[in-house]
Amino acid sequence: MRTMTIRRISILICLLSFVAAQAQETQTVGNKQDDHMKWWREARFGMFIHWGLYSIPAGEWKGSTDHAEWIRTTAQIPLDEYNQLVAKFNPVKFNAEEWVKTAKDAGMKYMVLTSKHHDGFCLFDSKYTDFDVMSTPFSRDILKELSDACRKYDMRICWYHSIMDWHHPDYLPRRDWETTRSSDSADFKRYLEYLKGEVKEIITNYGDISVLWFDGEWESTWSHEYAKQLYDYIRQIDPDIIINNRIDVYRDGMAGLSTNEEALGDFGTPEQEIPENGLPGKDWESCMTLNDHWGFNKFDNNWKSNKDLIYNLVDIASKGGNYLLNVGPTAEGVIPPQSIERLQVIGKWMKANGASIYGTQSSPFKSAKWGKCTQKATADGTRLYLHIFDWPKNNKLTVTNLINEPVRAFILNDPKETPLTITKKSGGIEITLPAVPVDSINSVIVLDIKGAPQVLDTPEFSYRYDAPADKVEIKLISEVKDPKIAIYYTLDGTAPTDKSSILSKPVLAKLPVNFSAIMFYGGRKLGEVNQIALPLSFGRSVTLTNEPSEKYKAAGAVSLTDAAKGSLKFSDGKWLGFEGKDFQATLDFGKKTAIHSASFGYLVSNKSWIFEPVDIKIEYSTDGKEYKPLLSKKFNPAMWKSADAVKHFSDVFPEVNARYVRFTAKNRGTCPEGHPGAGGKAWIFVDEIEVD
């Protein structure tokens, strides 16, 4: 008998319980000195600024054009040559007040400037190095001008300061390609003193500094002990300054959270990503670019749309985080016009809808089909902000899963607060909206309710194939304890009602499965239909001809028929990855079975060297020896420059009786010409074979 793996089940974590005012708790748990985080939690939106010597080459070096703030390393520029940029740094158009006004107009509450990036160049007057702005023709202290301007406009100012330093002689390690920079007399302890000296300068010479944002902490030379020394040193100077978690060594990659109890730092730092489900009990900030680079790159035109940017801001707020959005000014000191245009659109939206972002708490809903939610406690209840990106076609917005008594609803951007009609319906609270959205990107509806939100999550189920019985067992992941809750289900694809079968014990069903369930609360439908469709092949035994790579083997062959499909993230633990090798899997029904369709899932992510197979073949057999063709497809191997995608090859065929179905996907073997990995091994990633 096969059961689903623990990992799979944990993905289906479900709590059929009240998640009352979950967010209110979230915000007060976890940090020792909570008071100093108060302004930061309310601010929600800040500006990141990546600016330095690297802005001069603007992404280009000897013909290659994909560089930015990492250019010294990505283009392997010798130190002497890089140092020549100092004589060229003269941003005559720099105007600190303009920058601050740009941030302010966008609705941002704080600014984080790179006082020093990995290249080691300091944008301020440091007495510890000449590799600073005072050695340039410009010779004006940028930190001074920006912090003065911030104070004038009531904007908080923060510094990004890199721990990694490719310039300082005492910093170790050297880059592997830096063969002429000896490290013989380098002393990392001395570097720590240098770093401390500079940190003291930047937090004492420019008035009140709100955040210290460290980065470049991942090299082997940095340690928790050093982090602690630096941390204690800062705290003794300024007990209230907020410090990010990259001061310490426990960050879990780009996801940005600390993985150790003793990790120092006030907040987690996801980079270029938004956590899927928020991070309950943690303070965090997602930093993201407006295009694809942090520092200015004049070739990068891949600007995010206004809709995506506002969506990200709302998505992050609805999960209880902050959004740190980056600009990369030019060598002249100008924020690119494409950035300004976008910040203005966000600013206009924030001016009308800022109340739904600032000082709000995360959504009480686990997920909602209609959009995103933020909330604030009121004197006698809760104000929910419903963010609608896709206007409902019939102008009726149904808020499901919410038990509370609604009080009133209106459009946030309506100064008269004209009440919208609320109807308590089976299924949820229905709000009648105007015929057209008030905002072309995201209209915010206020819904006031009595008390703290009481949300009843849609029930979730686990399921497994029971081979001896040849049946699937479907059961609730957690028990229903509240007598007001009843769950009804069907097995024939029809919509369940309170006249359908009531769920009181695990359901046994024959494959293929078409299970639908609905929850009633106190005789009223609440929430959405939960559907589980499983193909005839679900849970069947599969054998592999070639083993997948050790690194990407999911739970082995069973992952191919477990109905949990791999996502765009190739490292999600669901994909089987084959390096240079072909994929072949044979599914065994145990006895002759009538089938008429098949599907094969694979990933395309050519930047990660994962390509479409050269061809896919699906065959069947009654004896496991002789195979006859069912479906096949050839791909044009010249067409590999496609966007990342999860793909399915599927088709139907005239019914046959098969005991075995064999899936073969041929690997192209090596990365094609023109690919960065040309000549190296190509990968194919596969997950989920389905037969019906």
Ligand code: H79
């Ligand atoms: O300043 C911007 C970038 O220049 C900087 N962070 C943002 C805010 C940055 N530096 N490196 N990176 C971004 C990407 C580096 C990723 C890796 Fe690692 C470093 C991969 C392995 C070491 C970080 C630490 C992710 C995994 C471990």
